[in-house]
Amino acid sequence: MRGERNDRTVAIHGRNATGTDIGRWSMNALSRRRFVKISAGTIVAAGASVSQPVSLAYAQSERLTGRRATRTIPTFCNVCFWKCGALATVKDDEVWKIRGNPRDPLCRGRLCPRGTGGMGSHADPDRLKTPLIRISDRGADKWKEVTWDEALQYVADRMQAIKKAHGPESVALFSHGIGAGFFKHTMAAFGSPNSAATSFAQCRGPRDTGFELTFGEGIGSPERTDIENARCLVLLGSHLGENMHTTQVREFADAKRRGATIIVADPRLSVAASKADHYLPIKPGTDLALLLAWMNVLVAEKLYDAEYVQEHGHGFDQFRDAIAKNTPEWAAAETGLSAQSIRDTARAMAQHKPATLVHPGRRVTWYGDDTQRSRAIALLNALLGSWGRKGGFWTPAIMPIPDYPYPAHPDAARPKVDNPKKKYPFAHEAITTGIRDATLTGQPYPIKGWVVYATNLLQALPSQAETVRAIKALDLLVVVDVVPSELAGWADVVLPESTYLERFDDLHVSPFKHPFVSLRQPVVEAPHDQKPAWWIAKRLAEKLGLGAYYPWADIEDYLRTRVTEAGLSYDTLKTEGIIVGDDEPLYFDDGVPAEFDTPSGKIEFYSDQLAEAGFDPVPRYVAPTAGPEGTFRLLMGRSPAHTFSGTQTNPVLMELVGENVLWLNAEEAARRGLKSGDLVRLRNQDGVVSNAIKVKATRRIRPECVYMVHGFGHTAKGMRRAYLKGASTAELITRTVVDPLMGGTATNVNFVTLERVG
Ligand SMILES: Nc1nc2c(c(=O)[nH]1)N[C@H]1C(S)=C(S)[C@@H](COP(=O)(O)OP(=O)(O)OC[C@H]3O[C@@H](n4cnc5c(=O)[nH]c(N)nc54)[C@H](O)[C@@H]3O)O[C@H]1N2
Numbered sequence: 001m002r003g004e005r006n007d008r009t010v011a012i013h014g015r016n017a018t019g020t021d022i023g024r025w026s027m028n029a030l031s032r033r034r035f036v037k038i039s040a041g042t043i044v045a046a047g048a049s050v051s052q053p054v055s056l057a058y059a060q061s062e063r064l065t066g067r068r069a070t071r072t073i074p075t076f077c078n079v080c081f082w083k084c085g086a087l088a089t090v091k092d093d094e095v096w097k098i099r100g101n102p103r104d105p106l107c108r109g110r111l112c113p114r115g116t117g118g119m120g121s122h123a124d125p126d127r128l129k130t131p132l133i134r135i136s137d138r139g140a141d142k143w144k145e146v147t148w149d150e151a152l153q154y155v156a157d158r159m160q161a162i163k164k165a166h167g168p169e170s171v172a173l174f175s176h177g178i179g180a181g182f183f184k185h186t187m188a189a190f191g192s193p194n195s196a197a198t199s200f201a202q203c204r205g206p207r208d209t210g211f212e213l214t215f216g217e218g219i220g221s222p223e224r225t226d227i228e229n230a231r232c233l234v235l236l237g238s239h240l241g242e243n244m245h246t247t248q249v250r251e252f253a254d255a256k257r258r259g260a261t262i263i264v265a266d267p268r269l270s271v272a273a274s275k276a277d278h279y280l281p282i283k284p285g286t287d288l289a290l291l292l293a294w295m296n297v298l299v300a301e302k303l304y305d306a307e308y309v310q311e312h313g314h315g316f317d318q319f320r321d322a323i324a325k326n327t328p329e330w331a332a333a334e335t336g337l338s339a340q341s342i343r344d345t346a347r348a349m350a351q352h353k354p355a356t357l358v359h360p361g362r363r364v365t366w367y368g369d370d371t372q373r374s375r376a377i378a379l380l381n382a383l384l385g386s387w388g389r390k391g392g393f394w395t396p397a398i399m400p401i402p403d404y405p406y407p408a409h410p411d412a413a414r415p416k417v418d419n420p421k422k423k424y425p426f427a428h429e430a431i432t433t434g435i436r437d438a439t440l441t442g443q444p445y446p447i448k449g450w451v452v453y454a455t456n457l458l459q460a461l462p463s464q465a466e467t468v469r470a471i472k473a474l475d476l477l478v479v480v481d482v483v484p485s486e487l488a489g490w491a492d493v494v495l496p497e498s499t500y501l502e503r504f505d506d507l508h509v510s511p512f513k514h515p516f517v518s519l520r521q522p523v524v525e526a527p528h529d530q531k532p533a534w535w536i537a538k539r540l541a542e543k544l545g546l547g548a549y550y551p552w553a554d555i556e557d558y559l560r561t562r563v564t565e566a567g568l569s570y571d572t573l574k575t576e577g578i579i580v581g582d583d584e585p586l587y588f589d590d591g592v593p594a595e596f597d598t599p600s601g602k603i604e605f606y607s608d609q610l611a612e613a614g615f616d617p618v619p620r621y622v623a624p625t626a627g628p629e630g631t632f633r634l635l636m637g638r639s640p641a642h643t644f645s646g647t648q649t650n651p652v653l654m655e656l657v658g659e660n661v662l663w664l665n666a667e668e669a670a671r672r673g674l675k676s677g678d679l680v681r682l683r684n685q686d687g688v689v690s691n692a693i694k695v696k697a698t699r700r701i702r703p704e705c706v707y708m709v710h711g712f713g714h715t716a717k718g719m720r721r722a723y724l725k726g727a728s729t730a731e732l733i734t735r736t737v738v739d740p741l742m743g744g745t746a747t748n749v750n751f752v753t754l755e756r757v758g
C-alpha cells in the first residue's frame with residue numbers, strides 16, 4: 001500500500017559521473033603497556049590540565065537574550081574525522097554558532113574553519129530529505145519517495161535474496177566515519193566479514209604498514225606525533241595549514257613560534273613550506289631518494305643516536321651497508337635538490353635529536369612505493385632516536401570504555417574477500433578496491449550487494465569507470481548519505497541520514513596523548529525525514545530478523561551502559577561533552593617500556609619478514625616513471641575550507657571557497673599564453689577530459705606538475721551549489737600504481753595536458 005507521497009517521482013540527479021577511523025594501533029602493545037586508570041575524583045583536575053578552567057554545565061546553560069533563550073550544547077564535530085569537541089549555541093531552534101570546547105584535548109577550544117561552518121550542513125538546501133527507491137534503470141534518474149519502513153524492508157528483502165543465492169558474505173559494507181560502527185555490527189550479525197574504508201588503501205594504510213614493519217606499531221589517528229615538543233619538524237608533503245586537523249595545525253603554529261627548525265619538502269610552496277627555515281622544492285616522486293640520502297649523511301657523519309640504535313635496533317649493519325651508496329650527490333640528481341641542502345638539513349635534524357620529528361604524513365598513497373617510503377621515514381626517525389621520545393612520537397593512552405556487551409556475531413563461513421591468498425601480505429585492514437575487484441570478477445567469491453555509509457566511492461576510489469562497472473554488476477546498492485552525491489545517483493535505495501548536529505552517535509574514544517571520551521548529542525532536530533545511523537542500522541537488523549543483536553531500546557541506553565561500565569557519569573558527559581582521564585607517561589624516558597612488537601622485538605633496520613616475503617628488507621629507491629612529453633603530473637591536496645568531496649553543498653563553506661583552481665608554474669603558463677583566471681580543461685593520458693577550472697599561474701610550483709585541491713567538480717545535479725564547480729581529481733585518476741606490500745592505490749601517477757576553454 002502506498003500513499004500519494006510515496007508514488008511521487010523525484011529527480012535527485014542529472015548526469016552521473018561515468019566513470020572509527022583509528023587505524024591499527026598495536027592494541028596488544030597498548031593494553032599490555034597501559035590502560036589508563038580513571039576515577040571520578042581525578043577527572044576535573046585532568047581536564048583542567050589541558051584546557052582553561054571554565055565553568056561548565058553547558059547543556060543546562062540558558063541565557064535570555066531579548067525574548068528568546070539561547071542554549072549551549074556540547075557535542076563533537078563531524079565535518080571531518082578529527083572529531084573536535086564543539087559547543088553549539090542554539091537560538092530559536094537554529095544553530096547560531098559553533099565553537100571549540102575548551103575541555104577538548106584535541107582542539108583545545110579552537111575549531112578549524114570547517115568546524116565553525118558546520119551549521120551549514122544543517123541548513124544545506126541540497127540535503128536528502130526522505131528515503132528514496134529507484135524506479136528506473138540503475139544510474140538513470142527516477143525515484144520514488146518512500147517511508148523508512150518500506151525502504152528498509154526493500155533493503156532487507158534483497159539482502160536475504162543475496163544471502164540465499166550466494167551467502168551473507170556476498171553483501172559488503174563500505175563506510176567512513178563514526179556512524180559506521182552500527183552498520184558494521186548489523187553486517188557482522190548478518191554474517192558478512194566484508195567491510196572496508198577508504199582511509200586505508202586510499203589514505204594512511206602504507207604509512208601505518210611502514211611503521212608497523214619497523215616499530216611494530218602504527219601511527220593511527222589522531223597521529224601520535226609530538227609536534228608540540230619538537231625542536232625540529234620535517235614535513236614531506238603533509239601540508240599542515242591546508243590539511244586542517246586542528247591539533248596538528250595548532251602545534252605546528254606553536255612550534256614555529258617557539259623557534260623550532262622547520263624543514264619542508266614539497267614540489268609546491270605550500271602554506272607549511274612558506275613557514276619553513278629550509279624549503280626543499282623536491283621533484284615529485286623522489287622522496288625516498290631524499291630520505292635515503294639523509295640517512296646516509298647521519299650514518300656517514302656519525303650524527304645518529306648511536307646509543308639508541310645500539311640498544312633498540314635490529315640489523316643496523318646490513319642497513320648501513322645498503323644505504324652506503326645513497327649519497328647526497330646521488331640523491332641530488334634524482335630529487336633536483338642540491339647535495340649541500342640535503343647535507344645541511346640532515347645536520348639540522350641531528351642537531352635537535354631526539355626532539356626531531358620527521359612527520360609520517362597521512363595521505364601517503366602517492367607513487368606506489370609508499371610503504372617503503374613510509375618505512376624510510378620510520379627508519380630516519382629511528383636514527384634520530386625520536387620514537388618514544390619527547391618531541392618525537394609519544395605513546396598513546398586510551399580511556400578504558402568497554403564495548404557494549406553484544407551477543408557474539410556468527411562466524412563468517414568464508415574469509416574476507418578483499419585480499420585473496422594474501423596477495424598483499426602486509427595489509428592489516430580491508431582493501432576497498434579488493435572488494436571492488438571481487439565484485440567485478442566474482443573471485444574469490446561473488447559480491448552482489450554494497451551497503452555504503454558516508455563515503456562517496458565515485459570521488460574517493462580511483463578509476464571511476466571501474467567503480468561504475470562494479471555497481472552495474474550488483475543486485476543491490478544502498479547508499480546512506482546526507483546529500484545526493486554521485487554515488488547516491490547509482491543507488492537502488494538512498495537513505496538520508498540526519499547531520500551530526502541532529503543526532504547521537506557512538507562515543508568518541510581514540511588513543512591519544514591525553515585519554516578522553518566525548519559525546520555527540522543532538523543540538524537541533526532533523527528538518528525532514530532524516531534518521532541517525534544507529535537508528536537505521538538497528539532497524540535494518542530488526543528487518544533482517546537480527547533484532548536480538550540490539551538488546552538496547554534506545555541509543556541513550558547504549559551510551560549510558562558503556563559510560564557507566566567505565567565508572568564514569570553519563571550525566572556529566574552530557575553536560576560537559578568530554579571527560580578527560582589521568583595522564584600517563586608518554587615517553588621511554590618517563591618510564592614507558594621500550595617494547596617493539598616486531599619479529600625481532602627490536603626496531604627493524606633490516607626486515608627479515610620483508611626479505612622472506614620477497615621485498616626489499618631495506619628500502620630501495622626506484623625512480624618514478626616520467627609522463628609523456630609535454631604533460632604535467634597531476635598532484636592534489638586539501639582546501640582548508642573543505643573536507644574531501646563532502647562539503648561542497650555547505651553554503652557557509654562554499655562562501656569561503658567556492659571552487660578549486662589549477663596551480664600551474666608561471667613560466668609554463670606564459671609559454672602556453674595562459675594567465676591566472678583563464679579557464680582550462682585537463683585531458684589525462686587516457687583521454688578523460690575534466691570540467692573547466694581556472695588557472696592559478698604561480699612560481700610556487702615546480703614546472704613538471706600541476707596541483708589542485710580534491711573534492712570539487714561534482715557532476716551530481718542534485719548537489720546544486722557544487723554542480724560543475726571546478727574540476728574533479730577523481731575523474732582524472734584512471735591509473736594507479738598499487739603498493740605491492742599492502743594494496744594501497746597511488747594516485748600521483750596520472751599525467752595531463754591543458755586545453756584552453758573558449
Ligand atoms: N581542510 C582539510 N584538512 C584535511 C582533510 C580535508 O579533507 N580537508 N583531510 C584529512 C585527511 S583524511 C588526510 S589523509 C589529510 C591529507 O593531507 P596530507 O597528509 O597533508 O596530504 P598529502 O598528500 O601529504 O599533501 C599534499 C601535499 O603533498 C605535496 N606533494 C605531492 N607530491 C609530492 C611528492 O612527491 N613529494 C612531496 N614531498 N610532496 C608532494 C602536494 O604539493 C601537497 O602540498 O588531510 C586531513 N586534513
Ligand SMILES: Nc1nc2c(c(=O)[nH]1)N[C@H]1C(S)=C(S)[C@@H](COP(=O)(O)OP(=O)(O)OC[C@H]3O[C@@H](n4cnc5c(=O)[nH]c(N)nc54)[C@H](O)[C@@H]3O)O[C@H]1N2
Nearest residue numbers: 176202203454455456460480481482497644645646710730
Ligand atoms: N582523487 C582523490 N581521491 C581520494 C583522495 C584524494 O585526495 N584525491 N583522498 C583520499 C583520502 S585521504 C580519504 S581519507 C578518502 C575520503 O573518502 P570519503 O570519506 O569517502 O570522502 P568523500 O568523498 O567526501 O565522501 C564522504 C561522503 O559522506 C557524506 N557525508 C558527510 N557527512 C555525513 C554524515 O554525517 N552521514 C552520512 N551518512 N554521510 C555523510 C558526504 O556527503 C559524502 O558523500 O578519499 C581518498 N580518495
Ligand code: SF4
Nearest residue numbers: 077080083084112115
Ligand atoms: S579538524 Fe575541523 S572539521 Fe575536523 S573535526 Fe576538527 S573542527 Fe571539525
Ligand SMILES: [Mo]
Nearest residue numbers: 199203204363
Ligand atoms: Mo585521509
